[in-house]
Amino acid sequence: MFDYLTQQITARLEQLGWPSDRLQLSRPKKVENGDWSCNIAMILARDLKRAPMQIAQELMSDIELDSSIVEKQEIINPGFINFFQTSDYLTGQIKDILANRDDFGKNEFGTGKTAQVEFVSANPTGPLTVGHGRQTVLGDTLASILTWSGYEVTREYYFNNAGRQMRLLGESLKARYLELKGEPAILPDGGYEGKYLIDVAKTLMSEQPDLDQDQDVALFKDFAEASIFAIIKSSLERIGVVHDVFYNERSLYEAGKIDEVLSILRDKGLLYDKDGATWFKTTELGVEQDRVLVKSSGEPTYRLPDIAYHREKVARGFDLVVDIFGADHIDAYPDVLSALKVMGLKHEHIQVVIHQFVTLLRSGEVVKMSTRKANFVTLDELIDEVGADVVRYFYIMRSASSHLNFDLDLAKRQTEENPVFYLQYAHARISSIFRRAKERGLVADAAGADLSLLNEEHTLALINAALEFPEVIDHCRRSLEVHHLPVYLSDLATALHKFYTEHKVIDLDNPQRSQARLALLEAVQITLRNGLRILGITAPDQM
RNA sequence: GCCCCUGUAGCUCAGCAGGAUAGAGCAACGCUUUCCUAAAGCGUAGGUCAGGUGUUCGAAUCACCUCAGGGGUACCA
Missing domain, CATH: 3.30.1360.70 (Arginyl tRNA synthetase N-terminal domain)
Structure with missing residues (x-):
């Protein structure tokens, strides 16, 4: 149309x-x-x-x-x-949905093209928190949208296991370990105070009981990293997120990519040394002040590997690159992009989605979170409390640019009366009708159904609602905003519930119309299921 | 100071590539079940779309200013 x-x-x-x-x-x-x-x-x-x-x-x-x-x-x-x-045209579209089934809603915008979505990218210093959760679900859902738009999508997790933070982590674990042995040990200044490190220390103790004060911190660091990464990956798995690539920042050093960036920028006359540090003349690129790329200690700041990493992203030839960042990284990406620009690299295909912070409320109080200070709520705890489906839905139902209030008490309370269940119930309700139809001996025959019998107001509204699905997918892709999908699915569920209230599907006195309505419901269920699949939320057959 | 995000019903938020009478959920009040799951549906009430100026045939939507909240503005990530 x-x-x-x-x-x-x-x-x-x-x-x-x-x-x-x-x-x-x-x-x-x-x-x-x-x-x-x-x-x-x-x-x-x-x-x-x-x-x-x-x-x-x-x-x-x-x-x-x-x-x-x-x-x-x-x-x-x-x-x-x-x-x-015409209503004939409209009802005819049901056949289109039934023919496409699991593919209904897909489009070919990105067919033959590749896309990469980088998200989570938390360093392995502690479990994923409620804050990371938003980015996790946002990135994963966006990746699915791109898949539905035809792209071949790589989900990527970038991490750094070198540098100051990781050293602190190693020292913190060492302190915890020695503590367990009853030896005097004190957490380093700014060290990681979380209880999870005590658990890691216990595991280490059981595996290697004979370490002492003189043991090199590297062993502790490596052990902490491996243990924490296992925790992170298990959290991701619990909410159905699987990354294709874990990209280690260290590999950039080993391949000489960091030095390459420095020498390119130096050749362009965009670097200078001051106070023992190496500065990037970002002022020449329209940024307010110059940025340090290599600290006087010899360690690079995060900007340098970020630039090198993005240079690699460009080299890897993706047609579309999406970075999901929290609002606290908002100042980093203009530097990265302008660096790519001065290096003469393609950068227009790199899109950045910034999501605002999650404010966590517990008993009406704002919980200030810090991985180091350990007063955080983990993603795992959240999943324990409300379940993966609710977690995913809560994170995705609001636009990324709005500040998200995550009220733990409310999320728990709403477990019983929750927007997610409204959607899932719509799906289950249809399954239930199918079961009942079968019991009554009504054998569904969508191909033979006379769809022109579907002509009532609520029925036509329901068909229209289902047909909007591909437009919504396209809208999400265009805007890189995924919250339109849950909003839409909710409307679709409403249309279904209204239809259900008005019209009886199974009517043995009118098998023709029953068949037509069953065909419609099948189309609606396909639409709901496909939408829920993109959101990573289960579509139950009964509740 | 400068930059980014936000401000829409009591609360949480949609709507914002300008479009027709501004929507939903929750909370409040009332109604609907001999009938495929009432985890539903219907109704009532609730609005200076933060405020102002401008652009336009038309502004919640665009521009500018002001106010308020959050984030950034590091030789932390």
Whole structure:
């Protein structure tokens, strides 16, 4: 319908010699305004210096629309052209859903192209927190959207297991270990205070009981890293997130990639030394102040490997690169992008999604979180409390750019009366009807169903709702905003529940209509299931 | 100071590539079940879309200013 109208109107615009590039078709909010609406007459009014109503009339005067698709068209003040689809056309679309099944909603925008989504990327210094959770679910869902848009997607986790933080971690574990042996030991200044390190120390103790004060800290560091990574990976697995690539920052050093970046920038005259540190002349690139790339201690700042890493991303040839960052990293990426730019590298295909912070509320109090200080709530604890489905839904139902209040008490309380269950119930409700139909001897026969029997208001609204699914996927992809999907699915569930309330599906006195409605419900269930699959939420057959 | 995000119903938030009478969930009040799961549906009430100026036929949506909250502005990541 959309494609058909776009094509027809564009042709007519060209015939009249009017610009066609600003043509827009949208779905009106009100059913009285039709199924598709076009505002081109008002947009052209200024250029053509004519009244919108006149333009609309001239535009439509010589268009012959296929009457099997378009029931009628109307021109309404101040110049909207509204199109109403025939119910035959609409119900016919159900067959399209049934034919596509598990693929319904997919598009080929990214077919033949590759995409990479980098997300989580937490260093292995502690368990994933509630804060990391948002990024985890956001990235994973976006990756799924891209997959549905045809891309071949790589989910990537970038981490650093070298440097100051990791050394502190090793020292902290050593202190915990010695503590267990009853030897005097004190956590280093700024060390990691979390209880999880005591557990790690106990495990280490059971495996290697004979370590002492003189033992090199490297052993502790390595052990801590391995243990904590195991914890992180298990949390990810619990909410259904699997990364394809774990990219170690260290490999950039080993392959000489860090030095390459430095020498390229030095050749371009964009580096200088001051106070024993190496500075990047970002002021020449429009940034307020210069940035340090190598500290006077000889260690690079995080910016340098970030630049080298992104240079590698470009070299790896992805057609689309998406970085998911928390708001606290917002200042890092302009430097990275401008560095790529001065190195003459492609960078327009790199998109950054910044998500705002999660404010955690417990008993009405804001919980300030710090991995080092250990007063954090872990993602695992959250999953324990409310379950993976609820966790995923809560993180994804709000736009990334809005600050998310995660009220633990509310999340728990709402376990009983939760937006997720509303969706899942819609799916289960349909399964339940199918079971009942079978019991009553009604053998579903979608192919033989007379879909023209579906003509009531709530029924048509439900079909329309299901048909919007591919548009929503496309919207998510375009905007890199995934929250549109749960919002949409919720609307779809509402349409289903309304239909259910109004119309009885199984009616042995009217098997024809029953068949038609069963076919519709199958299409709706496919849509719900596909949507839930993208969100990583289970679609139960009964609740 | 400068940069980014946010401000919409009592609460949590959609809507913002400008479009028709601004929506949902929760909370409040009332109603619906001899009938496929009431984890549902219907109704009532609730709004200066933070405030102001501008652009436009048309602004919650765009621009500018102000106010408020969050984040950043490190030789931490």
